[in-house]
Amino acid sequence: MSNVIKIKKGLNINLVGEAEKTVKELSTDQFAIKPTDFIGVFPKILVKEGDAVKVGTPLFIDKYRDNIIFTSPVSGKIHEIKRGAKRILLEIKIDSDGLDEAIDFGVGDPLKMKREEVVDKLLKSGVWPFIRQRPYSVIANPSDLPKAIFISTFDSAPLAPDNDLILHGQGDIFQKGIDALSRLTQGEIHLNLDADASHSKVFTNSKGVQINHFSGPHPAGNVGVQINKICPINKGEVVWYLYPQDVLTIGHLFIEGRFNAGRVIALTGSEVLRPTYFKTKIGVNIESLVKNNVSNVEKRFISGNVLTGNAVNLDGYVGFYATQVTVIPEGNYHEFLGWAKVGFGKFSVSRSFPSFLFKNRKYRLDTNYHGGERALVMTGEYEKVFPFDIFPMQLLKAIMVEDIDQMENLGIYEVDEEDFALCEVIDTSKTNIQELVRKGLDLMRKEMS
Amino acid sequence: MKFLRDLLDKQKPHFVKGGKFEKLHSTFEAFETFLFVPDKVTHSGAHVRDAIDMKRTMIIVVLALIPPLIFGIWNVGYQHYLSLGMPYDFWPMFGFGLIKVLPVIVVSYVVGLAIEFGFAQARHHEVNEGFLVSGMLIPLVMPPDVPLWMVAVATAFAVIIGKEVFGGTGMNILNPALTARAFLFFAYPSEMSGDKVWIAEKADAFSGATPLGHLLVMDVDKVPDNFSMFLGTIPGSIGETSTLAIILGALILIATGIGSARIMLSVIAGGLGMGLLFNLWGANDYMNIPAYQHLIMGGFAFGAVYMATDPVSASQTTRGKIIYGVLIGMIAVLIRVFNPAYPEGMMLSILLMNVFAPLVDYYVVQANIKKRLKRAKAVINA
Numbered sequence: 001m002s003n004v005i006k007i008k009k010g011l012n013i014n015l016v017g018e019a020e021k022t023v024k025e026l027s028t029d030q031f032a033i034k035p036t037d038f039i040g041v042f043p044k045i046l047v048k049e050g051d052a053v054k055v056g057t058p059l060f061i062d063k064y065r066d067n068i069i070f071t072s073p074v075s076g077k078i079h080e081i082k083r084g085a086k087r088i089l090l091e092i093k094i095d096s097d098g099l100d101e102a103i104d105f106g107v108g109d110p111l112k113m114k115r116e117e118v119v120d121k122l123l124k125s126g127v128w129p130f131i132r133q134r135p136y137s138v139i140a141n142p143s144d145l146p147k148a149i150f151i152s153t154f155d156s157a158p159l160a161p162d163n164d165l166i167l168h169g170q171g172d173i174f175q176k177g178i179d180a181l182s183r184l185t186q187g188e189i190h191l192n193l194d195a196d197a198s199h200s201k202v203f204t205n206s207k208g209v210q211i212n213h214f215s216g217p218h219p220a221g222n223v224g225v226q227i228n229k230i231c232p233i234n235k236g237e238v239v240w241y242l243y244p245q246d247v248l249t250i251g252h253l254f255i256e257g258r259f260n261a262g263r264v265i266a267l268t269g270s271e272v273l274r275p276t277y278f279k280t281k282i283g284v285n286i287e288s289l290v291k292n293n294v295s296n297v298e299k300r301f302i303s304g305n306v307l308t309g310n311a312v313n314l315d316g317y318v319g320f321y322a323t324q325v326t327v328i329p330e331g332n333y334h335e336f337l338g339w340a341k342v343g344f345g346k347f348s349v350s351r352s353f354p355s356f357l358f359k360n361r362k363y364r365l366d367t368n369y370h371g372g373e374r375a376l377v378m379t380g381e382y383e384k385v386f387p388f389d390i391f392p393m394q395l396l397k398a399i400m401v402e403d404i405d406q407m408e409n410l411g412i413y414e415v416d417e418e419d420f421a422l423c424e425v426i427d428t429s430k431t432n433i434q435e436l437v438r439k440g441l442d443l444m445r446k447e448m449s
Numbered sequence: 450m451k452f453l454r455d456l457l458d459k460q461k462p463h464f465v466k467g468g469k470f471e472k473l474h475s476t477f478e479a480f481e482t483f484l485f486v487p488d489k490v491t492h493s494g495a496h497v498r499d500a501i502d503m504k505r506t507m508i509i510v511v512l513a514l515i516p517p518l519i520f521g522i523w524n525v526g527y528q529h530y531l532s533l534g535m536p537y538d539f540w541p542m543f544g545f546g547l548i549k550v551l552p553v554i555v556v557s558y559v560v561g562l563a564i565e566f567g568f569a570q571a572r573h574h575e576v577n578e579g580f581l582v583s584g585m586l587i588p589l590v591m592p593p594d595v596p597l598w599m600v601a602v603a604t605a606f607a608v609i610i611g612k613e614v615f616g617g618t619g620m621n622i623l624n625p626a627l628t629a630r631a632f633l634f635f636a637y638p639s640e641m642s643g644d645k646v647w648i649a650e651k652a653d654a655f656s657g658a659t660p661l662g663h664l665l666v667m668d669v670d671k672v673p674d675n676f677s678m679f680l681g682t683i684p685g686s687i688g689e690t691s692t693l694a695i696i697l698g699a700l701i702l703i704a705t706g707i708g709s710a711r712i713m714l715s716v717i718a719g720g721l722g723m724g725l726l727f728n729l730w731g732a733n734d735y736m737n738i739p740a741y742q743h744l745i746m747g748g749f750a751f752g753a754v755y756m757a758t759d760p761v762s763a764s765q766t767t768r769g770k771i772i773y774g775v776l777i778g779m780i781a782v783l784i785r786v787f788n789p790a791y792p793e794g795m796m797l798s799i800l801l802m803n804v805f806a807p808l809v810d811y812y813v814v815q816a817n818i819k820k821r822l823k824r825a826k827a828v829i830n831a
Contacts, residue, residue: 307496336453352501369487369502409818417494421495432493
């Protein structure tokens with residue numbers, strides 16, 4: 001066993017509604033790709049309503065990087081192209097015909113192919129957008145040579161899906177994906193495993209990778225933390241990252257020659273009656289996923305986990321990168337003298353609530369702020385859940401005043417908003433920290449380009 | 450509580466933009482959120498939030514101030530009757546103390562909150578809860594016989610010059626409560642120092658000097674015994690005398706994690722260290738008093754627990770907090786022993802370190818920045 005990297009700072013939020021470890025097939029015909037899932041992409045649409053598409057038919061491209069193509073996950077017909085304010089492209093809805101006719105991109109052994117050939121195949125098939133880069137967490141630039149590629153095999157976020165289950169028995173496909181990735185970098189491919197949990201042979205038997213073990217609370221499973229501990233990003237460097245199901249998609253591409261948009265999605269959260277896993281495709285409709293399986297209270301549907309996911313409506317769709325849907329109650333109620341109560345049953349990391357006495361309690365949390373937004377007063381809070389060698393409060397203040405030099409000095413290249421999610425949860429001042437971090441990253445990206 | 454909620458919901462339209470009392474929006478918001486935690490829900494970022502908020506945080510600090518407050522009220526009465534040579538029961542003493550202390554608290558809160566509400570209104574932002582603590586701290590660092598108008602002036606000065614001119618809660622450089630005390634100390638020295646002010650309505654013949662007052666003139670023999678100083682049955686500011694009560698408050702702050710134990714311990718370590726250093730030197734009687742006596746005299750314990758730990762004016766980094774705390778302890782003892790003009794060094798020491806806290810942080814953060822630059826250079830050179 002290789003070395004174990006211990007993450008000490010962090011927090012596991014125990015929620016009600018963990019998915020039962022069974023995978024069900026989901027049959028539905030409604031899918032959508034949401035251009036808003038891709039940070040920094042200016043979509044240029046290539047299809048119109050009513051067009052017939054196959055699996056792998058280009059839907060839109062990035063206006064400023066036109067080799068980055070986004071393709072259809074299913075075959076069928078473009079149902080609607082939904083736009084929002086200022087004509088921003090929101091959803092490209094596709095009615096699936098269930099036939100899954102696919103464009104053939106050709107099979108091939110990546111180990112015998114040149115780097116350009118591998119890149120070309122990934123780009124054309126629309127698989128490339130799964131490869132993202134740090135800093136900024138945007139889709140990787142095909143001409144960059146990353147200093148390493150990171151794959152986190154475990155998700156430590158609340159109610160996160162279990163990749164051991166999802167990838168069970170797909171070792172060959174996973175390995176093929178790894179082979180393809182190995183052509184993209186001259187550095188290592190870091191495959192990061194949870195040191196505390198059992199791990200599937202799919203990961204432990206992988207070849208051509210550097211296996212690392214991480215232990216500790218969330219965010220131990222975040223690639224940001226893992227990169228920071230193994231090969232921290234300096235100015236000008238890029239590290240690419242992706243997730244296990246994305247590697248499978250790459251593997252499928254080289255084995256079958258087609259874009260396989262299959263995804264196992266965990267339906268979780270306290271308002272789900274029977275939380276479980278569903279086998280479906282990217283961009284599946286929320287309503288068909290939760291049908292007859294949620295409680296009657298007013299709910300928040302989240303594409304992703306409660307820390308970093310996006311709120312979606314019942315008629316919305318699961319995000320491109322999401323492998324989890326969480327359903328929790330809305331918190332739009334007034335609580336009489338809530339701050340003065342002892343607060344049994346409330347979730348808090350602060351010992352001013354009795355929750356610290358009940359470590360293993362599982363919570364049914366809602367979306368209430370539990371307080372008003374205030375100036376930053378408390379110090380030393382973020383540091384308890386932020387396992388980076390970075391001063392979080394100082395970095396946030398640098399972002400607030402848009403001090404580019406200071407942001408760079410304080411290590412903004414090493415983080416993205418998901419790394420700050422826990423800081424946001426525990427913040428006494430109720431600051432919207434993730435929004436702020438994204439603002440800082442966008443500013444840096446604009447400044448550096 | 451439905452009735453209250455309905456009442457608020459009915460009145461709310463008057464206070465929002467365009468309503469009759471638009472100008473009182475912040476005031477309404479403050480009262481509404483005092484009664485009810487808002488129904489605001491998350492819209493981006495993390496969908497769930499911790500139950501802690503600023504009100505909870507501040508109320509815990511106020512709770513931690515209750516032990517020294519209760520003891521202070523009793524001690525004001527006790528010292529008064531002691532000076533008159535009249536033995537009295539608990540309740541008359543407590544009652545006398547209450548008559549003396551309660552008006553000070555009321556004046557401090559009324560003046561301070563009025564200004565806070567006014568500023569919040571003018572700036573169109575929420576009323577911050579910070580003054581709930583400052584408003585209690587100010588009375589506790591006042592002499593028992595302080596004229597009420599002075600409390601009012603000092604509070605106004607502290608809130609306006611100490612806090613609001615810097616942008617309000619979270620932006621201030623100096624601890625507001627100590628700013629109030631320092632203001633009185635320099636503006637009205639005769640009311641804030643000497644032998645007369647530490648016992649309310651004392652008999653003239655009775656010496657009312659504090660232990661630090663005795664030491665200032667090298668009257669080592671007159672310093673009360675350790676037990677009285679620890680218990681707090683000595684003359685002094687309303688809330689500062691009882692180390693025991695302050696320890697109770699400190700335990701609340703440390704147990705809840707609201708107050709920084711790191712700062713408290715660092716201040717104590719700094720004070721003890723400096724005391725021991727003086728013991729080694731031993732040039733005069735003051736230097737020779739046991740180092741631990743510094744901790745139970747004057748405002749040392751009160752300052753270490755309630756003033757130095759103010760998160761806004763203290764250092765913000767973990768390492769910075771230790772440096773900041775140790776220096777407060779050291780400088781406090783240094784001023785006590787060396788400066789004949791100021792018997793109590795704690796107030797000035799904390800204010801001084803408040804000013805230097807950002808500098809301490811600057812160097813701590815610079816170390817991190819340098820480490821990052823070095824790492825980047827190593828990559829380039831490799």
